Amino acid sequence: MIITTTNAVQDRTVAEYKGIVFGEVITGINVFKDLGAGLRNVFGGRSKGYEEELTKAREEAIAEMGDRAAQLGADAVVGTKMDYEVLGSDNGMLMVTCSGTAVKLN
Template identity: 70%
Template sequence: MIVTTTNNVDGRPILDYKGVVFGEVITGINMFRDIGAGIRNIFGGRSQGYEEELQAAREEAIQEMCGRAQQKGANAVVGVDVDYEILGSDNGMLMVSVSGTAVVI
């Protein structure tokens, strides 16, 4: 499955549009990663735990979107957009949603 943020795939004409597809993942960040991130927030630096969780959630959301595109008979998704949202202020839930247009190229 070709997945791209552009509206087309160079050299491959779009033969059919199958509709908009989505993938969503809501994940919790565990307390130990929160503690590590809090320490890094004080002293500076990157939070590897959060980065890994974010990457895993993004990949899972993209896979979900691709599965939905495949169910529609598509072999590519164009115009992909990725959004991140923190749900609530106290519960540490992260939502990653991706959307794009399922197409046949």
């Protein structure tokens, strides 16, 4: 499955638009990652735990979107957009969403 942020796939033409597809992931950040991030906030530096969780959530959202496009018979998803939000009363949840247009290519 080709997934791209562009509106076209190089050297290919869109034969059919299958519809808009989405991928959504909501994940919790555990107390140990919160403690590590808190220390990073005080002393500076990158939060590896949060970065790993964000990468994992992003990859899962893209894979879910690709799976939904494949169920429609698409070859690609074009015009992909990503969004990130924090949720929950203590901002302890991370939501990653992506959307794009599933297409059949020539």
